[in-house]
Amino acid sequence: MPHNSARCRSNCPINFVLETFGDKWTLLIVRDLLFHGKRHYGEFLASDEQISTNILADRLQRLERDGVVEKQADPSHGSKVIYRLTQKGRELLPIMLEITAWSGKHDSRTNVPKAFLKQLAKDRPRLAAQILDSLDETEKG
């Protein structure tokens, strides 16, 4: 937890998320976990933005320490590791959706499908529930 660390800067809620997510990479890992069903180290490494392996290892460790992500051995494959969001991590979804809406509006080159933005505007709770459901599916399978 940020506030347990020595370098806590304030108790402002904006600052609180910045202590964990205030860099160019951490939120991309959350995105991959939440929207893209990724669970393995190599999958994060393969994302478009090309995170380097040392940074990835560092960020996963921080996310785990901050209670956003948990790590477990892959039962079906001993040398693999499964990363998944905790409940706290899943609760980032509303933030992620607001971010998507904002970028959808202000980024002329966005890759967000129009249909997704429409659904976001029309019935956000339902969309959120669908995303969490499909995440559960992924984690079961």
Next chain:
Amino acid sequence: MPHNSARCRSNCPINFVLETFGDKWTLLIVRDLLFHGKRHYGEFLASDEQISTNILADRLQRLERDGVVEKQADPSHGSKVIYRLTQKGRELLPIMLEITAWSGKHDSRTNVPKAFLKQLAKDRPRLAAQILDSLDETEKG
């Protein structure tokens, strides 16, 4: 705009906001503009988190370049400068409110008043409207 820069990493909406806000400081400036009615360089400098002056100058310049903030001379005091959010910047409010809600829930030492969180849960559009109104007030006065 991030995508006009050479170092654009992808067209993902999450990445889009990270290109502008992906560091430990930028969003604190937005917070000060949006929630605390700050407009002057020296006011940002005085915030709890103690941003250093060279970083502040750099971030304000980037925010202006990205169309989130605009800069104008203070008519009442020639050596002062007024910074204000553009419409695009004001539209960050929903993101900021979601962040506040998340931190309010997960940060045991948060300084967010309980009443604020309640209002956030109960009638968010109204709260958002109030915040924007009081921002208009500040900018008029």
Next chain:
DNA sequence: CGCCGGCACTTGCATTTCGCAAGCGCTGCT
């Protein structure tokens, strides 16, 4: 008219973080 204080930056330099490439250790498969 000249000086002084406030304000918005700039500059220089030490420290930290990042980015890239190579390598390591363990596991399962053949």
Next chain:
DNA sequence: AGCAGCGCTTGCGAAATGCAAGTGCCGGCG
């Protein structure tokens, strides 16, 4: 027994950050 895949570590040059001091402009006051 050997090899390939996977998660992660290490080393090093480059870039970003943090800190402190300095610069230039404006307004106010004597």
